[in-house]
Amino acid sequence: MSKFNINIYEVIFSLSDAVDLVGVDQIYHGKRVAYIAAECGKALNWDDDRLDDLFLAAILHDCGVSNTAIHSKLTNFEGKNVGNHCDKGADLLQKRPMLAHLENYVMYHHTPWTELLGLDLSEAVKFGANCIYMADRVDILALNGLESDPNILGSREQIRRKIKAKAGRWFHYDLVDIFLQISAPESFWLSMEQAQLSGYASSLIQHHSTQEIDFQELKKIILIFSQIVDAKSTFTTQHSDGVANLSRTLGELFKLSEHQCDKLELAGLLHDLGKLRVPDEILDKPGKLTQSEYYIVQRHSFDSYDILKNITGFEDIAK
Ligand SMILES: [Fe+2]
Ligand SMILES: [Fe+2]
Ligand SMILES: [Fe+2]
Numbered sequence: 001m002s003k004f005n006i007n008i009y010e011v012i013f014s015l016s017d018a019v020d021l022v023g024v025d026q027i028y029h030g031k032r033v034a035y036i037a038a039e040c041g042k043a044l045n046w047d048d049d050r051l052d053d054l055f056l057a058a059i060l061h062d063c064g065v066s067n068t069a070i071h072s073k074l075t076n077f078e079g080k081n082v083g084n085h086c087d088k089g090a091d092l093l094q095k096r097p098m099l100a101h102l103e104n105y106v107m108y109h110h111t112p113w114t115e116l117l118g119l120d121l122s123e124a125v126k127f128g129a130n131c132i133y134m135a136d137r138v139d140i141l142a143l144n145g146l147e148s149d150p151n152i153l154g155s156r157e158q159i160r161r162k163i164k165a166k167a168g169r170w171f172h173y174d175l176v177d178i179f180l181q182i183s184a185p186e187s188f189w190l191s192m193e194q195a196q197l198s199g200y201a202s203s204l205i206q207h208h209s210t211q212e213i214d215f216q217e218l219k220k221i222i223l224i225f226s227q228i229v230d231a232k233s234t235f236t237t238q239h240s241d242g243v244a245n246l247s248r249t250l251g252e253l254f255k256l257s258e259h260q261c262d263k264l265e266l267a268g269l270l271h272d273l274g275k276l277r278v279p280d281e282i283l284d285k286p287g288k289l290t291q292s293e294y295y296i297v298q299r300h301s302f303d304s305y306d307i308l309k310n311i312t313g314f315e316d317i318a319k
Contacts, residue, residue: 002259004218005210006313008098009056011221013201016059017307018225021276029139031197034058036135036179038204039188041128043178050124055204057105058132063224064089064106075140077162082110092224097217105129109136112170127172134171134179138163142192152189159183210312215262219269226269232276233283244268267317274303 013031020030037058041051064085065074073081090107093099104121108129111119116126141162145155160183167176182188191200226240247268251261275283278300282293289297308318 002215002262003212004215004262004313005212006218006311007205007208007210008213008221009052009205009208010311011314012056012059012099013205014307014311015222015225015270015273018228018273018276019060019063019065028194028197029143030059030062031201032139032142032192033061033132033135035192035197035200036138037128037131039182040131040135040175040178043182044174050128052208053102053105053124054128054131056099057102057109057128058135060089060093060099060102060224061106061109061132061136062089063092063228075143077137077140077144086110096220096224097213098221105132109133113172114169127175130172131175134163134175137166137170138179138183139192142189152192153186156183156186156189219266222266222269225273229272229276233280236272236275240269240272243271263316266314270308270317271304272300273307274300274305277303 016030020028034055038051038055041054046054062074062085064087073079073083074085086107086109090103093106094103104125105128108116108119108121108125109132111129111133113130116130119126121129138159141159142152142155145159146152149155160180163171163179164176167173190196226244230237230240244265245268248261248265251264256264278296282289282296285293305318308314311318
């Protein structure tokens with residue numbers, strides 16, 4: 001079995017575009033939640049291991065959301081109906097190498113503090129899950145605010161008030177206190193812009209070195225994302241899987257090395273990631289596409305490449 005050298009933080013951060021793109025209008029939700037949560041954890045002086053877990057879990061917190069319809073229910077601040085995306089997400093992670101220990105962060109990321117208290121979980125997990133919950137609600141309020149005022153600074157005081165009002169019930173007092181401290185300066189909010197987030201993540205990613213992982217283990221991680229792609233459109237259920245298997249078989253018939261065949265299989269699983277940037281109404285349009293719709297579809301292979309190109313060890317896969 002061949003081995004890959006990967007930085008798991010880099011892999012998850014890049015591929016999380018797949019999770020973030022399910023609600024096309026809310027690109028980068030997972031990444032913003034990871035930024036907000038990590039800033040709270042840092043301000044609370046959590047140790048590096050705890051911060052690393054928090055960051056990864058926060059990026060992936062909504063990985064159980066498989067379609068745009070569920071995503072739209074999660075954008076109501078007071079909304080209680082969050083479906084089963086927490087259980088689904090926890091279940092997805094629980095089977096994966098390097099990520100299984102994050103299961104409960106995802107399971108309880110919509111559970112109020114008052115309910116978390118009585119659960120048999122470690123303090124780190126309780127606070128981590130609650131921190132992700134708060135960060136998630138901050139981002140939802142920010143997104144809702146952008147609808148009336150395109151400048152995020154226009155809604156920050158209202159967001160801070162709404163979060164404060166939930167202290168002691170939805171969120172632990174310490175988390176709310178620290179959020180109110182760190183969110184006072186404008187820079188906290190302006191750092192939530194897309195260009196800033198990539199820089200924020202890359203400095204964090206560079207703190208970690210690459211680790212060796214077996215192909216089969218890596219594939220289990222990659223499947224989280226290829227399944228999201230395949231769930232996007234009813235026409236393409238299991239399409240990524242099929243392309244991966246056929247590509248591998250062809251590689252084997254051509255007597256390529258085992259490592260090359262492994263790369264072909266992973267590339268097959270990931271080749272349509274960019275399709276998540278194509279709006280549902282174009283992807284599922286029954287009639288002929290207009291020229292401009294066709295251009296949007298046409299760019300999806302470049303968008304797949306764009307998501308994969310920054311992952312060390314995936315250079316061939318990206319190409
Ligand atoms: Fe969620
Ligand atoms: Fe979320
Ligand atoms: Fe395809």
